[in-house]
Amino acid sequence: MSVNSENTKAQMRKGVLELCILSILSQGDAYPTEIIDKLKETKLVVVEGTLYPLLTRLKNTGLLAYRWEESTSGPPRKYYKLTEIGEQYLKEVQLSWFDLVDVVNKTIRKV
Amino acid sequence: MNKTVTINISGIIFHIEEDAFEKLSKYLSTIKGYFSKTDGGSEIMSDIEARIAEMLQGKTSAVKQVVLMADVDSVMETMGKPEEFAGDSASENQNEKHEEETQYTGTEPIKKRLFRDGDHKAVGGVCSGIAAYFDVDMIWIRLAMVLLTFAAGMSIWVYIILWIVIPEAKTTAEKLAMKGEKIDINNISRSVKEEAEQLKKRAQKFGNDVRNNSGQFQNDSANFFDKLGNFIKEFVIIISKFFVRVIGLILLIFGVIFMLGLMSSVFGFSMVGANTDVNDWINIFFMERSHYTLGLIGVILFFGIPFIMMIYGGVKLLFKIHYTNRWLNIGAGLVWFVGLIIVLFVSIKTGKDFNESARVKEPIMIQSQSDTLYLSLTKSKDLMNSLHLNEEDYEDYNDEGNKVKIHKRHSDYIIGNTDKGKFIVGYASLNILPSTSDKFELYIVKKARGEDKRAAVARAKSINYKVTQSDSLISFDELFMVPSEEKFRVQDIQVILRVPKNKVIYLDKSLEHFIYDIENVGNTFDGDMVGRRWIMTEDGLSCIDCQGLDLEDSDKKIDAVIPPPPAPQAPLNVNTKDANVKIDKDGIKIQSKEGNVNITNSGIHIDTKGEKGEKGEK
Numbered sequence: 068m069s070v071n072s073e074n075t076k077a078q079m080r081k082g083v084l085e086l087c088i089l090s091i092l093s094q095g096d097a098y099p100t101e102i103i104d105k106l107k108e109t110k111l112v113v114v115e116g117t118l119y120p121l122l123t124r125l126k127n128t129g130l131l132a133y134r135w136e137e138s139t140s141g142p143p144r145k146y147y148k149l150t151e152i153g154e155q156y157l158k159e160v161q162l163s164w165f166d167l168v169d170v171v172n173k174t175i176r177k178v
Numbered sequence: 179m180n181k182t183v184t185i186n187i188s189g190i191i192f193h194i195e196e197d198a199f200e201k202l203s204k205y206l207s208t209i210k211g212y213f214s215k216t217d218g219g220s221e222i223m224s225d226i227e228a229r230i231a232e233m234l235q236g237k238t239s240a241v242k243q244v245v246l247m248a249d250v251d252s253v254m255e256t257m258g259k260p261e262e263f264a265g266d267s268a269s270e271n272q273n274e275k276h277e278e279e280t281q282y283t284g285t286e287p288i289k290k291r292l293f294r295d296g297d298h299k300a301v302g303g304v305c306s307g308i309a310a311y312f313d314v315d316m317i318w319i320r321l322a323m324v325l326l327t328f329a330a331g332m333s334i335w336v337y338i339i340l341w342i343v344i345p346e347a348k349t350t351a352e353k354l355a356m357k358g359e360k361i362d363i364n365n366i367s368r369s370v371k372e373e374a375e376q377l378k379k380r381a382q383k384f385g386n387d388v389r390n391n392s393g394q395f396q397n398d399s400a401n402f403f404d405k406l407g408n409f410i411k412e413f414v415i416i417i418s419k420f421f422v423r424v425i426g427l428i429l430l431i432f433g434v435i436f437m438l439g440l441m442s443s444v445f446g447f448s449m450v451g452a453n454t455d456v457n458d459w460i461n462i463f464f465m466e467r468s469h470y471t472l473g474l475i476g477v478i479l480f481f482g483i484p485f486i487m488m489i490y491g492g493v494k495l496l497f498k499i500h501y502t503n504r505w506l507n508i509g510a511g512l513v514w515f516v517g518l519i520i521v522l523f524v525s526i527k528t529g530k531d532f533n534e535s536a537r538v539k540e541p542i543m544i545q546s547q548s549d550t551l552y553l554s555l556t557k558s559k560d561l562m563n564s565l566h567l568n569e570e571d572y573e574d575y576n577d578e579g580n581k582v583k584i585h586k587r588h589s590d591y592i593i594g595n596t597d598k599g600k601f602i603v604g605y606a607s608l609n610i611l612p613s614t615s616d617k618f619e620l621y622i623v624k625k626a627r628g629e630d631k632r633a634a635v636a637r638a639k640s641i642n643y644k645v646t647q648s649d650s651l652i653s654f655d656e657l658f659m660v661p662s663e664e665k666f667r668v669q670d671i672q673v674i675l676r677v678p679k680n681k682v683i684y685l686d687k688s689l690e691h692f693i694y695d696i697e698n699v700g701n702t703f704d705g706d707m708v709g710r711r712w713i714m715t716e717d718g719l720s721c722i723d724c725q726g727l728d729l730e731d732s733d734k735k736i737d738a739v740i741p742p743p744p745a746p747q748a749p750l751n752v753n754t755k756d757a758n759v760k761i762d763k764d765g766i767k768i769q770s771k772e773g774n775v776n777i778t779n780s781g782i783h784i785d786t787k788g789e790k791g792e793k794g795e796k
Binding site: 100114116120123126140143 | 189190209213215217218221222225228229232233235256257258259260263307
């Protein structure tokens with residue numbers, strides 16, 4: 068049963084990961100490693116690999132844009148930022164998240 | 179001790195233990211497999227590789243240069259298993275399978291690069307570096323180099339150029355790259371195939387994207403142009419990479435060929451210059467011996483520098499060496515300029531002495547009162563012998579293997595050698611023109627060039643040439659002689675005989691190669707004019723005893739189709755030293771060195787060779 072519970076947790080994390088990434092980026096541009104560091108504090112990301120397909124998908128749907136910046140130590144970095152569409156989208160999703168959390172909390176507590 | 183390999187992740191070089199490399203490579207190819215069919219898969223891949231490079235960089239330092247198994251494990255743990263994080267994306271495209279996932283290696287195998295091997299060097303480490311590049315024993319390369327030294331010192335030049343062009347492998351990374359993956363035909367064709375395959379995939383994907391996107395809304399257009407841009411960029415990069423190498427190869431090959439040519443001619447000149455004719459010519463042509471030496475150096479620099487730079491550039495392009503030595507370029511330019519100055523200096527110095535031409539006409543009294551002059555040639559036997567010119571020098575073999583007489587052209591010069599010193603010997607020529615008076619007139623026209631008119635005239639006058647008369651027989655020397663120690667300045671002798679109207683001359687057979695392009699009524703060639711009598715008429719020289727020789731006139735009747743004459747019972751074959759006449763059932767076939775005439779059922783075909791032949795076409 069413990070495997071199942073891990074799986075569920077992973078699924079839950081994945082679901083909100085997108086929202087978290089957008090939120091982090093709404094506070095300022097960042098490159099993947101920075102985003103990962105922030106997410107790691109919250110234990111939302113277990114494996115880093117998860118992030119990259121997600122970032123690319125968000126970029127491809129137009130929510131994110133990026134620019135290259137040279138790094139003094141290592142390969143050039145991709146700095147992501149929210150686009151206007153992304154900001155709009157984040158607002159909507161944040162609202163629905165708060166609604167969802169409310170509803171879910173109420174439901175859980177009632178159970 | 180563990181073997182390490184060098185890999186390039188996101189443009190950063192890592193030394194990695196072999197087993198760790200295997201693991202990392204497998205890991206990356208698995209990820210690649212998961213994303214291969216995903217939208218933006220290659221982008222995700224390069225992001226992940228960049229992150230891995232960053233992490234590995236954090237794990238290595240100046241002290242710990244090599245990536246170990248533990249480092250790779252740690253990276254994989256942080257990054258996660260492919261199935262953990264790629265599942266979502268892959269499930270978005272469930273209908274597509276990852277059939278090719280195992281094909282790809284995410285890291286490029288160590289790109290081999292050409293370096294000089296300082297650890298195994300005999301001179302500059304060039305041979306050992308090349309040996310490492312092509313993965314052969316260095317003894318073969320060295321042997322080839324030594325052997326090539328005998329080919330006009332070829333390898334010495336090449337070695338020096340390569341020494342300059344190829345950087346030495348100094349760091350561990352460079353030393354590993356020097357030995358990297360073996361370069362052979364299989365490898366090259368594989369990498370070409372891979373690139374082509376990738377390009378094809380991208381093109382297909384691009385096409386699909388275009389089709390999918392065309393129905394969608396506008397905000398996709400940026401995306402579309404992004405992709406188009408990327409695709410074109412990659413295409414151009416791959417194509418230009420290829421062409422750069424091809425150009426490099428072409429430059430290298432031609433540079434080496436030109437250099438070889440230059441070296442062998444320079445070597446040739448300095449070798450034969452030691453004792454033979456060439457040496458004499460050098461003395462006789464240039465004002466001073468030093469001008470020749472200087473000129474040779476100038477020519478070597480003037481032509482050699484561009485050739486060396488071609489080889490230099492070629493090697494750089496071919497082996498992707500990005501390292502420019504500014505001083506080398508400037509130095510090469512300067513040296514080339516010096517070469518140019520030297521060449522100009524010597525040309526002007528030497529050319530100045532050819533500046534003015536002079537033509538001196540010396541009349542010779544004709545003692546004979548006879549109406550007919552017999553003209554013949556004095557073969558200067560003794561002189562010819564002293565010049566080592568015997569009959570053999572005049573003979574050669576034609577296409578059919580028959581011995582034919584080759585005569586030296588009038589512009590040919592020989593260097594003679596007597597006790598007094600070396601001197602120039604040239605062939606004189608004779609022209610026959612109508613006279614304005616009623617007397618035979620004979621002139622010797624002497625020509626030469628010099629720094630100014632006076633020098634040229636003096637030089638022309640100094641040419642020795644003799645015409646002897648005995649009654650009505652006039653004998654011309656075949657050769658003229660320039661006084662010894664006199665420079666070669668295009669000296670020439672032409673004898674002109676002016677014949678009054680209705681007077682007759684007889685051209686002796688010995689004059690065959692002495693007369694030059696004499697105008698006559700029937701446009702008869704020089705070779706056919708000898709051994710006959712000619713009378714000067716209103717229209718020019720006309721043949722008196724040419725009955726058997728209407729061949730050269732026949733070109734006037736070219737338009738008429740003449741049926742071939744009935745062939746004699748047996749084929750007729752006549753061979754003379756100048757021509758070959760064959761009559762058989764096919765018609766008449768006349769071959770001579772002046773041209774061929776074929777008379778067959780289909781008509782007359784005349785085909786002439788050489789300048790004299792063209793005259794016949796008039």
